[in-house]
Amino acid sequence: MASTARSGRLFRNLNAKIAAIPMVLTALVVFVGGTIWTVVYSFTNSKLLPRLNFVGLDQYERLWESSRWLTSIGNLVLYGVFALIFTIAIGFLLAVLMDQKIRFEDTFRTIMLYPFALSFIVTGLVWQWILNPEFGIQGIVRDLGWESFTFDPLYNPDIVMFGLLIAGLWQGTGFVMCLMLAGLRGIDEDIWKAARVDGIPTWKTYLVVIVPMMRPVFITTLVIVASGIIKLYDLVVAQTSGGPGMASQVPAMYVYDYLFTAQNLGQGLAASTMMLLSVLIVLIPWAYLEFGGKKHG
Amino acid sequence: MGNSIEVKDLTLNFGSVSVLKNMNLDVAEGEFVVLLGPSGCGKSTLLNCLAGLLDITDGQIWIKGKNVTWSEPSERGIGMVFQSYALYPQMTVRGNLSFGLKNAKVPQAEIDKRIARAAEILQIQPLLDRKPAALSGGQRQRVAIGRALVRDVDVFLFDEPLSNLDAKLRSELRVEIKRLHNQLGNTMVYVTHDQIEALTLADRIAVMKGGVIQQLAAPLEIYNRPANLFVAGFLGSPSMNFLKGKTVDGGRAFQFGSTRIDLAGYEGGAVLVRDNAILGVRPEHITVSTTPIAGPSMPAEVEIDEHLGADSLLWLKAEGTNMSVRVPVEGRLPAGTKVHLGLDIPKASLFDSKTEQRI
Amino acid sequence: MADVSMAAMSGPRGAKPKKALSGRNIMLYGTLIVVCLYYILPLWVMVMTSLKGMPEVRMGNIFAPPVEITFQPWVKAWSEACTGLNCDGLSRGFWNSVIITVPSVIVSIIIASVNGYALINWKFKGSDIFFTILIFGSFIPYQVMLYPIVILLRELGIYGTLWGLVMVHTIFGMPILTLLFRNYFSSIPEELFKAARVDGAGFWGIYFRIMLPMSLPIFVVAMILQVTGIWNDFLFGVVYTKPELYPMTVQLNNIVNSVQGVKEYNVNMAATMLTGLVPLIVYFVSGKLFVRGIAAGAVKG
Numbered sequence: 001m002a003s004t005a006r007s008g009r010l011f012r013n014l015n016a017k018i019a020a021i022p023m024v025l026t027a028l029v030v031f032v033g034g035t036i037w038t039v040v041y042s043f044t045n046s047k048l049l050p051r052l053n054f055v056g057l058d059q060y061e062r063l064w065e066s067s068r069w070l071t072s073i074g075n076l077v078l079y080g081v082f083a084l085i086f087t088i089a090i091g092f093l094l095a096v097l098m099d100q101k102i103r104f105e106d107t108f109r110t111i112m113l114y115p116f117a118l119s120f121i122v123t124g125l126v127w128q129w130i131l132n133p134e135f136g137i138q139g140i141v142r143d144l145g146w147e148s149f150t151f152d153p154l155y156n157p158d159i160v161m162f163g164l165l166i167a168g169l170w171q172g173t174g175f176v177m178c179l180m181l182a183g184l185r186g187i188d189e190d191i192w193k194a195a196r197v198d199g200i201p202t203w204k205t206y207l208v209v210i211v212p213m214m215r216p217v218f219i220t221t222l223v224i225v226a227s228g229i230i231k232l233y234d235l236v237v238a239q240t241s242g243g244p245g246m247a248s249q250v251p252a253m254y255v256y257d258y259l260f261t262a263q264n265l266g267q268g269l270a271a272s273t274m275m276l277l278s279v280l281i282v283l284i285p286w287a288y289l290e291f292g293g294k295k296h297g
Numbered sequence: 298m299g300n301s302i303e304v305k306d307l308t309l310n311f312g313s314v315s316v317l318k319n320m321n322l323d324v325a326e327g328e329f330v331v332l333l334g335p336s337g338c339g340k341s342t343l344l345n346c347l348a349g350l351l352d353i354t355d356g357q358i359w360i361k362g363k364n365v366t367w368s369e370p371s372e373r374g375i376g377m378v379f380q381s382y383a384l385y386p387q388m389t390v391r392g393n394l395s396f397g398l399k400n401a402k403v404p405q406a407e408i409d410k411r412i413a414r415a416a417e418i419l420q421i422q423p424l425l426d427r428k429p430a431a432l433s434g435g436q437r438q439r440v441a442i443g444r445a446l447v448r449d450v451d452v453f454l455f456d457e458p459l460s461n462l463d464a465k466l467r468s469e470l471r472v473e474i475k476r477l478h479n480q481l482g483n484t485m486v487y488v489t490h491d492q493i494e495a496l497t498l499a500d501r502i503a504v505m506k507g508g509v510i511q512q513l514a515a516p517l518e519i520y521n522r523p524a525n526l527f528v529a530g531f532l533g534s535p536s537m538n539f540l541k542g543k544t545v546d547g548g549r550a551f552q553f554g555s556t557r558i559d560l561a562g563y564e565g566g567a568v569l570v571r572d573n574a575i576l577g578v579r580p581e582h583i584t585v586s587t588t589p590i591a592g593p594s595m596p597a598e599v600e601i602d603e604h605l606g607a608d609s610l611l612w613l614k615a616e617g618t619n620m621s622v623r624v625p626v627e628g629r630l631p632a633g634t635k636v637h638l639g640l641d642i643p644k645a646s647l648f649d650s651k652t653e654q655r656i
Numbered sequence: 657m658a659d660v661s662m663a664a665m666s667g668p669r670g671a672k673p674k675k676a677l678s679g680r681n682i683m684l685y686g687t688l689i690v691v692c693l694y695y696i697l698p699l700w701v702m703v704m705t706s707l708k709g710m711p712e713v714r715m716g717n718i719f720a721p722p723v724e725i726t727f728q729p730w731v732k733a734w735s736e737a738c739t740g741l742n743c744d745g746l747s748r749g750f751w752n753s754v755i756i757t758v759p760s761v762i763v764s765i766i767i768a769s770v771n772g773y774a775l776i777n778w779k780f781k782g783s784d785i786f787f788t789i790l791i792f793g794s795f796i797p798y799q800v801m802l803y804p805i806v807i808l809l810r811e812l813g814i815y816g817t818l819w820g821l822v823m824v825h826t827i828f829g830m831p832i833l834t835l836l837f838r839n840y841f842s843s844i845p846e847e848l849f850k851a852a853r854v855d856g857a858g859f860w861g862i863y864f865r866i867m868l869p870m871s872l873p874i875f876v877v878a879m880i881l882q883v884t885g886i887w888n889d890f891l892f893g894v895v896y897t898k899p900e901l902y903p904m905t906v907q908l909n910n911i912v913n914s915v916q917g918v919k920e921y922n923v924n925m926a927a928t929m930l931t932g933l934v935p936l937i938v939y940f941v942s943g944k945l946f947v948r949g950i951a952a953g954a955v956k957g
Contacts, residue, residue, distance in 0.1 A: 033804065097688055119890065120890065129701065129718070139718075273800070276800045279795055279797055385866055400861065
């Protein structure tokens with residue numbers, strides 16, 4: 001009556017393990033390994049090629065003394081705050097409008113979401129054209145007789161980030177609307193019936209009952225939108241190329257330039273490590289809220 | 298005749314959670330054993346272990362005298378029927394029945410023969426070329442049984458096969474499964490939470506709770522002589538009446554509040570004196586009378602009466618305890634009626650309220 | 657009694673009247689239509705500009721439809737527009753994008769679907785940990801992994817080649833696709849999988865014979881997600897390919913944002929439109945499946 005142990009069954013799920021090799025390699029080598037590599041080499045003075053010649057925090061000191069980097073960070077914060085507030089607010093409002101049992105819902109949704117299918121390059125180039133001061137909106141309003149009208153965000157360093165924001169919102173709000181609408185549709189119909197029986201006005205039901213119930217959807221959306229904003233790159237390249245001057249530089253651009261054109265690897269890696277850090281600041285509280293509580297449940 | 302299934306010291310842990318604890322179970326050749334218990338008691342888990350769909354932590358499983366502990370499900374000589382039928386939606390009924398045989402490289406002629414036989418037994422010949430989506434729930438479950446049948450195995454495992462069906466179909470198929478068992482003589486292990494299915498189908502019932510078999514016995518034995526409080530409360534509807542009190546008078550009587558109940562006739566003898574005991578009496582083992590009656594009895598007051606069609610239920614309060622009594626339809630009484638309850642002590646059960654075991 | 661029945665007869669009776677043009681509806685549909693105009697506007701401008709001749713573009717209003725429709729800008733964008741010294745138009749970028757997208761979509765979907773299947777039905781020790789790393793990895797900015805992957809591809813000898821880029825797309829598509837397939841497979845009843853195992857089917861047998869035929873919709877969703885995603889990629893195209901293999905987005909940006917020469921806005925818009933056409937067609941044809949893809953991937957993220 002020997003009892004059996006489960007040892008020696010390494011080969012039991014062999015096929016599954018073989019099938020999972022690409023996933024394991026991606027997770028360990030690329031995601032974990034690549035991240036560690038970047039962080040480690042950000043402490044070196046690597047120029048054209050990676051060299052393990054540690055220089056402590058030198059690269060980071062240079063980074064934070066660089067006016068270009070400071071501008072990039074400032075731009076990203078400015079763009080990020082406005083983009084977050086507006087995408088989520090507009091996305092939610094549109095979702096509420098779409099949730100009123102309207103006719104032609106599919107048509108409306110198709111129209112609001114199609115920009116999301118387009119690349120940031122296409123988005124940036126279209127809005128570059130629409131915001132062209134000579135032929136675009138400014139030109140047209142002036143032709144209508146409003147000679148002093150000025151709307152040239154792409155050529156005005158003070159408001160260039162808002163020019164990008166208009167394009168970014170155009171591309172992304174439809175997507176957020178869809179997420180929010182899915183969240184609204186996921187709410188039990190009986191909640192609405194109960195609110196109606198209790199005589200609570202619709203707007204108040206949304207504010208007091210529905211929004212709190214949709215907290216997880218809001219948080220998830222926030223994380224997705226925020227991690228997208230940190231990656232902001234293609235749109236800027238297409239719409240402004242970082243200009244006028246340095247006015248619309250963003251961190252991702254800084255990283256790219258130092259890695260691949262300025263041949264100052266250490267500096268580029270330090271900048272990308274800072275980007276990673278900013279993602280972690282978003283991600284860790286979220287992961288804690290999302291998974292930390294459940295583990296004890 | 299040997300045992301068809303032998304479970305020896307089976308233990309299953311999910312991480313630090315112990316799901317099945319040191320379990321032993323022998324199922325004789327041709328026997329119909331029902332695993333019965335509330336959800337989460339481990340009954341389906343045990344069945345999945347028998348099928349080889351779950352790796353066990355410790356112990357052994359033998360089927361037909363072969364140690365199958367490490368065998369693949371398909372090598373164990375079992376057929377299995379699932380609650381959700383689990384028919385492959387993209388295949389026809391014939392495809393569903395033949396899938397396993399093709400995997401086992403059974404020759405086509407043999408496959409056709411077995412399908413024809415199964416279809417005849419289950420009367421699903423007209424359905425063979427349909428897809429599962431075009432079948433009713435009852436038909437789907439027949440096909441699912443057919444899939445076990447064509448495997449030509451000695452052991453059938455049923456995982457709550459009737460739970461997804463409506464009440465009428467459920468009783469029809471229940472009878473059919475019983476008939477199938479009589480006809481084929483296979484060993485069957487059947488998981489359910491429905492006590493009617495368990496009582497009607499089983500040769501023996503294993504009542505489970507918390508990953509442990511509480512009692513393994515013939516249906517009537519389980520119903521009439523439950524081994525502990527859990528088994529007593531789980532079987533029967535409405536549940537057995539439990540009277541909390543103590544045994545007195547050298548174990549010859551039971552003190553329930555101010556009422557003293559004579560235990561003469563209980564399991565043929567006197568019991569020990571216990572300060573904490575519970576007397577269990579099923580609703581149908583109590584008689585109601587508006588006049589005092591001889592023998593073990595107690596006063597009570599009717600609170601609610603429920604008409605069930607064939608008979609009635611009276612809900613009463615006696616010594617501050619809620620009780621139910623099953624009475625004939627003509628025995629109905631209005632609320633507030635003061636009555637006397639006569640207890641059928643030879644059919645009652647007495648439990649120690651600390652160990653919860655039968656005394 | 658009589659009063660009551662009289663009141664009942666003269667009071668509201670039958671269906672409650674509804675106003676089609678209530679204030680609420682005017683507000684609701686009015687807002688939606690205005691919003692939709694904002695969304696449509698760029699597409700309209702893009703198409704209109706691309707159908708005008710340069711003189712009309714310079715004189716006219718970008719919102720106005722062309723007085724004289726010309727397809728010359730489209731022809732020029734497709735076959736004559738210059739990037740640097742090459743003047744063979746966007747067509748080269750288009751075919752490059754096709755060559756990149758097709759194998760990338762196929763490889764990434766095969767790998768991710770098998771991953772999702774293994775994660776649901778064949779859990780092994782640590783499989784969930786790798787999946788968690790994968791999901792968290794999808795939030796790491798690409799910039800962090802750009803250079804390490806350059807080294808990796810160089811070591812494998814595929815840096816700058818098509819297969820290098822296919823590998824990059826497979827890697828970065830893996831988190832979302834694996835999640836998509838994992839969630840879908842988890843909705844297939846586990847009993848079906850158990851039944852197949854009792855029937856003696858193994859890892860690949862169950863995948864090909866049971867799971868795959870039941871999952872065609874999700875494969876379509878994944879295809880939509882990947883075709884648009886890979887077609888729209890810019891960063892990986894720039895970093896991991898050589899100029900002769902640049903995808904359409906990169907070439908488009910080079911054409912439009914090149915500093916030399918006179919700006920031909922109509923050609924630029926035609927080129928932009930051409931680049932956006934593939935994802936737009938995919939989007940309009942796929943309809944709700946597209947929505948399902950982005951929602952399934954995102955909400956449970």
